[in-house]
Amino acid sequence: MRLIEKYGGTHHGYFVPGGAPPSAPFSFPGVGEDGPDNIGIALFSFPSDESYQQYRSEVSNDPECIAITKVRDKTECFTKYERTFVRAVTRD
Numbered sequence: 001m002r003l004i005e006k007y008g009g010t011h012h013g014y015f016v017p018g019g020a021p022p023s024a025p026f027s028f029p030g031v032g033e034d035g036p037d038n039i040g041i042a043l044f045s046f047p048s049d050e051s052y053q054q055y056r057s058e059v060s061n062d063p064e065c066i067a068i069t070k071v072r073d074k075t076e077c078f079t080k081y082e083r084t085f086v087r088a089v090t091r092d
């Protein structure tokens with residue numbers, strides 16, 4: 001979180017699966033299924049594509065990032081890493 005914010009982004013938090021109440025129906029009956037229980041999501045944003053690109057180019061040389069990467073490599077705390085780019089949908 002600190003690194004995202006240090007380089008001008010907003011970290012919206014980490015999200016992990018949490019037990020849904022047994023009575024939680026799907027919003028659209030007959031459509032959908034429960035998702036996996038072993039996925040965590042880190043959600044963050046940057047004010048522009050340019051600021052995100054600047055973060056990407058600078059963070060790899062940051063001593064804190066280098067240290068965190070070594071911990072990740074040593075502990076293998078996650079086995080897969082995916083990125084998905086999303087944008088907010090405006091309300092009319």
